[in-house]
Amino acid sequence: MEEKLKAEEKKIGMTEAWLRKHRLLHTGATRHPFILSIRDGTVDIAAFKTWLAQDYLFVRAFVPFAASVLIKAYKESDDNTDMEVILGGVAALKDEISWFKNEANKWGISLSNVVPQKPNKNYCGLLDSLTRPEVEYSVAITAFWAIEAVYQESFAHCLGEGSQTPQELKETCERWGNEGFGRYCQSLQNIANLHLQKASDDELKNAEVALLSVLEHEVEFWNMSCASV
Numbered sequence: 588m589e590e591k592l593k594a595e596e597k598k599i600g601m602t603e604a605w606l607r608k609h610r611l612l613h614t615g616a617t618r619h620p621f622i623l624s625i626r627d628g629t630v631d632i633a634a635f636k637t638w639l640a641q642d643y644l645f646v647r648a649f650v651p652f653a654a655s656v657l658i659k660a661y662k663e664s665d666d667n668t669d670m671e672v673i674l675g676g677v678a679a680l681k682d683e684i685s686w687f688k689n690e691a692n693k694w695g696i697s698l699s700n701v702v703p704q705k706p707n708k709n710y711c712g713l714l715d716s717l718t719r720p721e722v723e724y725s726v727a728i729t730a731f732w733a734i735e736a737v738y739q740e741s742f743a744h745c746l747g748e749g750s751q752t753p754q755e756l757k758e759t760c761e762r763w764g765n766e767g768f769g770r771y772c773q774s775l776q777n778i779a780n781l782h783l784q785k786a787s788d789d790e791l792k793n794a795e796v797a798l799l800s801v802l803e804h805e806v807e808f809w810n811m812s813c814a815s816v
């Protein structure tokens with residue numbers, strides 16, 4: 588495939604080549620007005636609370652998807668370290684769910700009454716479809732990396748130089764914006780690139796579509812948080 592050759596020529600890997608090709612959408616997902624409002628300190632706390640409650644439901648739906656990627660890594664990868672990187676991610680989700688519960692408590696949100704909004708339901712539907720056994724490992728790991736990387740890039744931006752993120756939101760931003768999470772996302776990207784190098788044209792097409800779907804759903808998820816204020 589021509590794109591694959593170009594990526595190899597530039598030594599950037601398939602995922603980076605796709606992010607450059609779909610730069611506007613990638614920027615839309617990682618520099619959304621909701622994120623920019625956290626960074627400049629003008630965020631509407633009601634929007635933040637909506638995001639928090641909805642994301643708790645999303646993370647619960649993310650667990651079985653992550654587990655399915657783990658199974659694919661075990662079955663389809665000849666590199667043992669793939670499985671260990673993904674296992675680390677799966678294990679961290681337990682702590683993440685507890686963090687959401689604590690945080691909701693702090694903000695006076697009752698998570699047992701939260702109903703998923705349409706964009707959240709749609710995104711969870713995508714996760715569910717990517718959990719199917721017939722979805723290739725290269726496709727699933729590309730989506731998995733993209734989901735984690737959007738949060739890493741978004742929240743790291745809220746902590747970068749010149750940011751005016753309110754003190755009470757800094758812990759949230761640190762959760763995904765810290766360097767360790769950045770290194771984890773880099774490892775996922777390296778795994779995705781290695782498998783995409785060996786992928787058929789059909790798989791490449793499916794992986795690019797999965798990446799685009801993730802970016803689109805991320806934009807919708809941020810939109811949902813702002814819209815319900």
Ligand SMILES: Cc1ncc(CN)c(N)n1
Binds near residue numbers: 734735738805808
């Ligand atoms: C919507 C969404 N996207 C990504 C993540 C990072 N796991 C998340 N918690 N929520």
